[in-house]
Structure formats: C-alpha cells, structure tokens
Amino acid sequence: KAGVTQTPRYLIKTRGQQVTLSCSPISGHRSVSWYQQTPGQGLQFLFEYFSETQRNKGNFPGRFSGRQFSNSRSEMNVSTLELGDSALYLCASSLSGGESTGELFFGEGSRLTVL
Amino acid sequence: GQSLEQPSEVTAVEGAIVQINCTYQTSGFYGLSWYQQHDGGAPTFLSYNALDGLEETGRFSSFLSRSDSYGYLLLQELQMKDSASYFCAVRDRDNYGQNFVFGPGTRLSVLP
Numbered sequence: 001k002a003g004v005t006q007t008p009r010y011l012i013k014t015r016g017q018q019v020t021l022s023c024s025p026i027s028g029h030r031s032v033s034w035y036q037q038t039p040g041q042g043l044q045f046l047f048e049y050f051s052e053t054q055r056n057k058g059n060f061p062g063r064f065s066g067r068q069f070s071n072s073r074s075e076m077n078v079s080t081l082e083l084g085d086s087a088l089y090l091c092a093s094s095l096s097g098g099e100s101t102g103e104l105f106f107g108e109g110s111r112l113t114v115l
Numbered sequence: 116g117q118s119l120e121q122p123s124e125v126t127a128v129e130g131a132i133v134q135i136n137c138t139y140q141t142s143g144f145y146g147l148s149w150y151q152q153h154d155g156g157a158p159t160f161l162s163y164n165a166l167d168g169l170e171e172t173g174r175f176s177s178f179l180s181r182s183d184s185y186g187y188l189l190l191q192e193l194q195m196k197d198s199a200s201y202f203c204a205v206r207d208r209d210n211y212g213q214n215f216v217f218g219p220g221t222r223l224s225v226l227p
Contacts, residue, residue, distance in 0.1 A: 004157075033214070043158070043202065043217035056214045090157070097213060102148040102163030102206060104215065109157065 002027065004093050004107035012113045018079040021110045025072050025093030031055075032074040033097075033104065034066060037088040046089075049074055050097060078112075086114045117141045117207055119218035126224045127193055135188045135201050135221045143208035147179050147186045148215070150202045158202060161188065190223070198225045 005024040013019050025032050033048040045058035049068035066076040072093075078085055088111050092104035119139045127133040137147065146165035150158040162170055164179035164186060176189040190197055203218040 035217075042219040043204075045214045045216065048214060058214065092158075102146045102165070102204075103160040104148075104158075106150075106157040106159070 004091055004105050006089075006091050006107035006110050008110055009108065010111050010113075012115060013081050014115050015081055015083060017081050018077060019081060019112060020075055020077045021089055021091075021112075023074045023076075023091030023093075023107060025074070025091075026105055029093035029095055029105070030072055031094045031097040032068055032072060033092050033094075034074070034076050035090040035092065036060075037090055037109070038086075043090065046076065048097065055097070081114045083114050086112060088112075117205075117216045119203055119205060119216060121201075121203060121218040121221045123219070124222045124224070126226065128226045129193055129195060131193050132189065132191050133193060133223065135190075135203075135223070137186045137188070137203035137218055139184050139186075139203070139205050139216075139218075141205050141207040141216060143213075144181065144184075145206035145208070145213065147177070148204045148206070149175075149177055149188045150204060150217075151199050152202065152220070153199045161201075193225045195225050195227065198223060 007022045031050045034046040035043045047057040052068045063079045068074045088109040090109045091107045148163045149161040152158040162177040169178045174191045179186040200220045202220045204215045
C-alpha cells in the first residue's frame with residue numbers, strides 16, 4: 001500500500017512569489033490535513049479537508065489556502081511569499097480525520113525556502 | 116488557548132528506560148497521540164490514549180491521566196535507532212471543528 005506522497009520535496013522561491021504543493025493521500029483515505037513545521041514553532045495546523053470540503057482551519061493568514069479534489073488528492077497554495085514562510089510543509093491523511101484512532105499518516109514533506 | 120508542554124531534550128544510554136512527559140491545556144479533548152520523527156523524515160504514529168491508563172506496544176508504552184491533563188511516553192530497552200524527536204498531540208475541538216494540536220517536541224539522544 002503506497003504511503004502519502006508529497007511533491008515537490010524541495011523548492012526555492014523568492015519573496016512575493018506563490019507556490020503550490022501537492023499531496024496524494026493513502027488510497028481510501030478521505031481526510032487530508034496540512035501542517036507547517038519550523039524549528040521554533042513545531043507543527044502548526046493549517047487546515048483539514050474531508051471529501052472536498054474544508055472541515056477545519058488553523059490560525060494562518062488568508063495567503064495560505066488549499067483544496068481537495070474528488071480523488072482526495074489535495075493541494076495547498078501560499079501566495080505573496082514571505083521569508084517567514086520558509087518551513088517544512090507536511091501533509092497527513094487518515095480515513096476520517098483520526099478521531100477514533102488518533103493516527104495520522106504523514107508524508108515526507110515539502111521543504112520550502114523563501115529567499 | 117491550546118498549549119502542550121514537553122521537555123525540549125532528553126538524553127539516555129542504550130538499554131535504559133526514558134519517560135517523556137506531556138501536559139496539555141486545550142478547550143476540548145478527545146485523546147492523546149504520540150509521534151516519532153527522525154531527522155529529515157516524516158512523523159510516524161506510535162500510540163494513542165483516549166482513556167486513562169497505560170497502553171503498551173512492544174518497547175513503547177503511553178499513559179494518560181485526563182484529570183491531570185497529563186500523559187507520558189515510556190521507552191524501554193533504548194536503542195540507538197530511538198534517537199529522534201517525539202511529539203505528543205491532542206485531538207482538540209475549537210470553533211471550527213476538530214484538529215490535532217502538537218506539542219513542541221522532545222529530542223531524544225541515545226548514547227552508546
């Protein structure tokens with residue numbers, strides 16, 4: 001069974017640009033959530049999608065957005081990049097959000113560097 | 116607000132036992148999870164406690180006390196490969212819905 005796949009794995013952008021990250025969840029998983037990981041802040045919740053609907057969102061500015069497609073694949077977009085957006089962006093999938101099992105399956109992440 | 120606290124670093128020797136504590140303050144609570152993350156790798160799930168008590172999975176055990184808003188991860192018979200960061204996470208509910216809130220992580224170093 002294939003795991004969670006995130007692309008691209010590494011990318012470098014400059015301030016003001018935008019970026020789109022992709023996540024393919026484990027087959028059959030309908031929930032996809034996104035996290036930002038930085039050394040100082042740990043894992044910060046961005047948003048969760050379930051069956052193409054945003055079910056929850058974290059405390060991030062509107063520059064951060066996402067969507068989920070009918071095949072459960074998800075994308076997140078960051079517009080007008082700032083230096084502080086440099087981070088590892090992790091995607092996690094689960095059958096229904098991990099409510100009963102507490103388990104999320106994470107991808108390897110997309111490491112974004114903003115110059 | 117939501118907050119979880121963990122020690123930032125723990126060091127132990129091979130074969131020893133180490134306990135990583137986690138205290139939490141959240142508006143809702145559905146359970147406490149633990150994740151392991153090696154440098155450059157993805158976080159991987161270790162255990163989950165929804166009810167008070169001890170859960171054992173091989174060399175790893177996890178404990179929860181909901182009345183104390185406290186839990187811990189116990190690693191026995193430490194091996195070099197256990198050197199990693201360990202995160203506790205609470206399934207919480209806020210105004211928007213349920214989500215996982217992660218602690219800052221504890222970096223475990225296992226020495227020979």
